[in-house]
Amino acid sequence: MTNENKIRVLFLCTHNQARSQMAEGILRHLGKARYEVYSAGNELASDVHPLAIKTLANMGIDISNHYPKHLNQFLDQEFDYIITTCDRIKESCPAFPGDPERIHWSLSDPASVEGSEEEKQAVFNDLAVELGTRIRMLMQLHRFK
Numbered sequence: 001m002t003n004e005n006k007i008r009v010l011f012l013c014t015h016n017q018a019r020s021q022m023a024e025g026i027l028r029h030l031g032k033a034r035y036e037v038y039s040a041g042n043e044l045a046s047d048v049h050p051l052a053i054k055t056l057a058n059m060g061i062d063i064s065n066h067y068p069k070h071l072n073q074f075l076d077q078e079f080d081y082i083i084t085t086c087d088r089i090k091e092s093c094p095a096f097p098g099d100p101e102r103i104h105w106s107l108s109d110p111a112s113v114e115g116s117e118e119e120k121q122a123v124f125n126d127l128a129v130e131l132g133t134r135i136r137m138l139m140q141l142h143r144f145k
Contacts, residue, residue, distance in 0.1 A: 006036040008079040012089045016041030016068040018049045018111045019085040025056050025063040040071040049111050055124040
């Protein structure tokens with residue numbers, strides 16, 4: 001499949017630390033060669049959250065080489081979908097070239113959860129399940145366009 005035929009998706013969240021990174025990893029894994037997937041944010045964390053990496057590793061998805069990226073590096077690119085994964089970035093999401101379909105998923109930041117390691121891991125696990133469900137639905141909907 002050539003790059004022109006791939007469905008281009010950009011996931012955005014404020015820090016590009018957990019939600020958008022996990023979404024990118026899950027869609028790359030599920031979508032295989034059909035999708036060209038990126039993630040970014042506008043107030044970057046220093047690293048991808050370790051529990052995001054661990055959670056997806058437990059699902060057989062390796063995002064250990066991912067790093068936070070600023071959305072400015074994508075502003076001149078066309079995407080089929082721009083998916084915001086937090087309310088804060090939805091409010092400040094800039095315009096992108098072309099006519100991308102904008103989708104908003106209001107997801108809580110798992111990195112902000114306090115509690116035991118088990119409680120934190122459970123929140124990341126729940127997020128991975130929710131993202132997987134939403135991404136599978138998106139993939140199904142796109143097949144009928």
